Amino acid sequence: MNQAALHMLLNRSSCGLLQVPAPSGEVLEHILQAGLRAPDHGHLQPFEFLIAEGDGLSRLGDLLADAAEKDGLPADTITRAKQMPQRAPMVITVVAKIQKHEKVPALEQELAAGCAVMAMQMAAQVQGFGGIWRSGPLMFSRALHASLELSELDQIVGFLYLGTPATSLREPALVESKKFTRWL
Numbered sequence: 001m002n003q004a005a006l007h008m009l010l011n012r013s014s015c016g017l018l019q020v021p022a023p024s025g026e027v028l029e030h031i032l033q034a035g036l037r038a039p040d041h042g043h044l045q046p047f048e049f050l051i052a053e054g055d056g057l058s059r060l061g062d063l064l065a066d067a068a069e070k071d072g073l074p075a076d077t078i079t080r081a082k083q084m085p086q087r088a089p090m091v092i093t094v095v096a097k098i099q100k101h102e103k104v105p106a107l108e109q110e111l112a113a114g115c116a117v118m119a120m121q122m123a124a125q126v127q128g129f130g131g132i133w134r135s136g137p138l139m140f141s142r143a144l145h146a147s148l149e150l151s152e153l154d155q156i157v158g159f160l161y162l163g164t165p166a167t168s169l170r171e172p173a174l175v176e177s178k179k180f181t182r183w184l
């Protein structure tokens with residue numbers, strides 16, 4: 001049995017307090033490759049990873065604030081949106097690039113992209129980095145989609161914040177599986 005892999009699966013943990021350095025080079029490539037190994041019906045590869053770091057974080061913040069304004073969100077939300085990406089040294093916006101397909105509905109393609117987010121977070125963790133999957137109403141903003149040059153069917157499934165943990169990772173509490181299980 002591969003104890004290290006099992007330990008990772010049982011102890012995956014998010015980290016929202018992130019500092020420099022961001023993953024780079026081979027580490028970042030492993031993270032992207034882990035995302036690309038997500039289960040994917042029909043091998044459609046419905047993924048796009050929009051990576052923001054350094055000035056890119058400010059650009060992403062400007063796009064979020066601009067979209068919030070266009071969507072008529074309150075002034076404090078617009079101000080917060082601009083600062084959101086500054087909470088980590090790297091933010092990867094994960095997009096489900098939806099293709100019209102007779103056997104693979106959009107939901108399945110979005111699930112594949114969601115699996116990619118989790119795989120990428122775990123790949124960051126096993127390499128000594130940390131991350132957290134964040135979302136929010138702007139994921140669904142047509143204004144944001146347009147500024148990121150997404151197609152009409154595309155859907156943002158998450159903003160993966162990545163960096164070096166500024167705190168030790170929380171050890172997850174054991175949850176009783178029986179509560180969530182029914183045998184048929």
Ligand SMILES: Cc1cc2nc3c(=O)[nH]c(=O)nc-3n(C[C@H](O)[C@H](O)[C@H](O)COP(=O)(O)O)c2cc1C
Nearest residue numbers: 012013014015016132133134135136157158170172
């Ligand atoms: C689709 C999705 C969206 C999420 N959005 C947010 C979010 O916007 N903000 C947040 O703090 N946590 C969000 N979370 C939860 C965190 O990623 C994380 O799972 C949570 O903080 C619990 O930590 P844990 O993963 O270590 O159990 C989201 C999770 C998922 C699956």
